[in-house]
Amino acid sequence: MLLYLNAAFTGLLILSNILAVKLFSLGTWAILPAAVIVYVFTYPITDVIGEVYGREAARKTVLAGFVTQILAGIFIYAAIHLPAAPFFEAQAEFETILNGSFRITIASLLSYLVSQNLDVTVFHKLKEKHGSEKLWLRNNLSTIFSQLVDTTVFIVVAFYGTMPIMALFGLIVTQYLFKFLVAVLDTPIVYFLVKLCKKEKQTANVQMS
Template sequence: MLLYLNGLFVGLLILANIVAVKLFSIGHWAVLPAAAIIYIFTYPIVDVIVEVYGKETGRRTVQAGLITQLLALIFIFITIQLPAAPVFGHQSEFKTILGGSFRVIIASLVSYAVSQNLDVYVFNKLKKKHGTKKLWLRNNASTMLSQLVDTAIFISIAFGGTMPIVALMVLILTQYVCKFCASIVATPIVYLLVGLARKTEAKNSSLLS
């Protein structure tokens, strides 16, 4: 089960980076990158891993995600630099969609590294305090705090100096509200995945004994 969770986690990270260039709006009050609807689900996956397999396993998953993102960026850069064939008439569009800006890329990596490790730390602290009880509390508390840090860091690095501070704060607030609501909605998914992971581990243990 851990293998599948790690694969899902890394896959969602890469997919989020690919679609990040697309912006969408919720009514007239919130503008979010398309990556947000994918990236928010990486936190519950890490929480499931820490809950079932422990803090160190969760940290290794986060590290693997960071390394994979760096490798993906390197290979994307290489593919962009390859000379386009005469029959390929969409080189500029290809570069626009996959290239991104250096500042946004740095913002994404820094916010990821800080927020995901914070999520692991907070979740593990609460797990030590409550044991197997109150999974909903440590899942939501760690995710909501980490999402706030992630949003604040990303927007500050990516857009700081390009707009008034008030506009930055509004952008952070509106995006965080959406992520906050999504975290609550994802709670049943965490319970489902934790149940499946524990059932799988119990089955594997019985086969080995």
């Protein structure tokens, strides 16, 4: 299961980077990047990994995600700048979809490193305090807090100076409210995955003994 969780984590990260160029609206009060519907699910994955396989495994997952994003950025940059075939008429669209600005890329990587490592740290501080109990508490508190940091760091680094302060604040609030809601709703998924992983781990231990 750990292999599948790591694959899902890195896959969702890369997918969120690709989807980031699409903006969608929730009524008239919120405009959000499509990446948010994918990226929010990376946090419960690291929580599940940390709960079952330990802090170090969760840290390695975060690091693997960072390295994967760097490699993806390099290969996407190379693909964009390869000479287009004479009959390939979608080069401009290809660049528009895949070629994010340098500032946004830096903002994304910085917010990822800070928030994901913070999530792991807070989760395990609470686990040290409560042991195997109150998974719902450490899952929600670690995710809710780290998502706030992620949203704030990304928007400030990516857009500070390009729009009024109140507009920046509005972006932070609307994106965070969406992430907050998803963090609360994904708790049953975390419990299900933890149960599944622990069952597989116990089975593997029995077979080895």
